[in-house]
Amino acid sequence: MSFLFMFPGQGSQRAGMLHALPDDPAVAQTLTEAGDVLGVDPLTLDTAEALRSTVAVQLCLLIAGVAVARTLTRQDAGPDMVAGLSIGAWPAAVVAGVLEFSDALRLVRLRAQLMEDAYPSGYGMVAIIGLAEPEVSGIVAQVSTTATPAYVANVNAERQIVVAGNDAALARVAERALSHGASKATRLCMAVPSHCPLLDAQAAELAAAAAKATAHAPQVTYVSSSRARALFRANLIVEDLAWNMARPVLWHDTLRHALERGANMAVEVPGGGALARLAQGVFAAEAVLDAGAGLDAVRVRIRRWGRGDGR
Known part of the structure; x- marks a missing residue:
């Protein structure tokens, strides 16, 4: 049995999303790390006012995705495969072990700032x-x-x-x-026109910064939503991350590729339901879960279904 974690993109944010994270040591650790790197309390980023900023939105989605995935992994309910829609690709890469969380925080902050500065309105x-x-x-x-x-x-x-x-x-x-x-x-x-050539210049600048980060081969399968296929070389994944803001998202094909590679269950992390609903068009309905509906249910289902790799 193989489990896919799906990480949502911008538009899935909501006020209070970091405050609503589970009371778990992995969450506390993730919030502390984020605060140390960013120099601000991450719990100030998820107010309705703060979330008017693309920077706050993308950082919240990164932090929440990593925190919930770490919580499930600590409870022996981690993924065998990851994929993320747009900004969701970044927590996917962290959970796969490709990027350090600290590097992802810095690069996502730059990513969001570049996008916000380029298209403040209109x-x-x-x-x-x-x-x-x-x-x-x-x-x-x-x-x-x-x-x-x-x-x-x-x-x-x-x-x-x-x-x-x-x-x-x-x-x-x-x-x-x-x-x-x-x-x-x-x-x-x-507030920005993502996934098209209007962001080519910003993607190139981000790619130059990302190339300086230390990257590692993925520890679980990383599926690119820009290419709708699995990537295994660290440098190609980092390049994919940097350029995904200017490339179309092929989410439907990404899910089909994950299914064809052996994913039997798809879990939306940290939750919200949008990706879970899309996955029901590819996976059997009973094989799709939304972590936002409760981590206990996800953990029980993963343990009940078992794992083909013996974990």
Whole structure:
């Protein structure tokens, strides 16, 4: 039996998310480490006011993901495989043993600051529900111009496609998508146009900084959501992490790849439900868990199902 931990991206944050972490030594250790590296109490980052900043959002998602995964690992319920959507790839890499948590904190802070500085306003992302990727791509091609750019950014499911770009372009994409039969077009809680060429320069700067970090071969299988395949060389994973802000997310294909590599259960960490719902389109419903609904249930299910590697 093989277990996949899925780490969510920006948009899954919520006020008080760090305060709601389990009362566990692994959580306390993670919060202390984060405070030492960042020079601020991480529990000040998850207020509604603080989460208006992309920097606070991405740091909270990194800290929460690592803290919950460490808690489950300490309880003998850790992963055999990891994957993360967007910023979620960073806690995935830490849990896989590729990056030290301290390096990930510094690099994620830089990542978020670069994104926030580049696009303080006027840009974002919209999720189109009910249309397939070719249909959305056709609409984007009709709408996008140099002045009002738009790009297909995420293929989260067969009929859940996210578009990034300029506010005016996104409004036109949403309008046309609905007129073409989309059931919903929802603006996401994102202030930046992630996963498209609008962030190429920022990704290059982050890649230069990330290349200086010490990286290790993964101790569990790391699946890239930019490439929808497993990566095993440390330098390639670090490069993948740095550039994922400017590359489309192939989340549906990533889940299918994890399934084909032998993942039998998918667990959303730290929880929230968005990735669990997407995973139910790939995995059997009973094989998908949301850690946000309670770690005891996750631990019991993993122990009950057993492990093929003898752990």
